Amino acid sequence: INYSSLVLDEPVDDYFGPGRPGPNNWYRYFRGPIPVQYALEISANAPAVQLCKQIGPSTSYDFLTQQLGFTHLHPQPDRVELAAMAIGGMNGGVTVKEMTSAFQIFGNGGKYNEPYTYYYVVDHDGNVILDNRNKDSVTAISSTTSTIMQRILRTVIYGAEGTGGRAAISGWEVFGKTGTTDDDYDSWFIGGTPYAVAGIWTGYETPSRLGSTGDAARIWQYVMSEYLADKEVKQFTMDSEVISAL
16 A cells, blocks of 8 residues: 555445445545545545455554554454544544654654653652653654655645645644544544644543534644744655655
């Protein structure tokens, strides 16, 4: 599967049970074969499920739990459910920290670093008792795959039909992905810049319809703009084996 591979924007048989195909797309119809890049740009549900069915939901589950540190997913039913692994209809769920830390691999050459809240902790005598410094990263995906994914995820921000356009920051490269749940109860945006990734979730403790599903990307843009305000502009490091063909 590469940047321009064609995937089917069509429902999967028996997705909702016997004789009930799915899932639906937010735009309420299906486009047939479309490129992987375009499917992500427009946040299409059906192609994600088609790809997950192709590789197997258990493969996705193992990648998330073994390579990216997801701890809240349940072996059953999440490991075998297309909806859970393809578009997020999970039983165990994920945290914002888990999802955000997972996206770092698209901007840093495929390396996963376990997230932490503190650098180190000392006792009253100055002895270090908890230490998060100098931990080794893990290669979750190849550097070439990281570069290609980062370029695909840029179209979510800058594509003509990109669902994450509100996250664009003038003068900076941004990649990311939007997310919403049924009935607009949740709004997500996870995005990255050459300096950092950040994640935003908006919703209510007791699920209720949001006034605007674009708020997560808008909040992300404001927070990241403030963070980058005093930073020297730089670009992502691209893998030398990946060739751009325009």
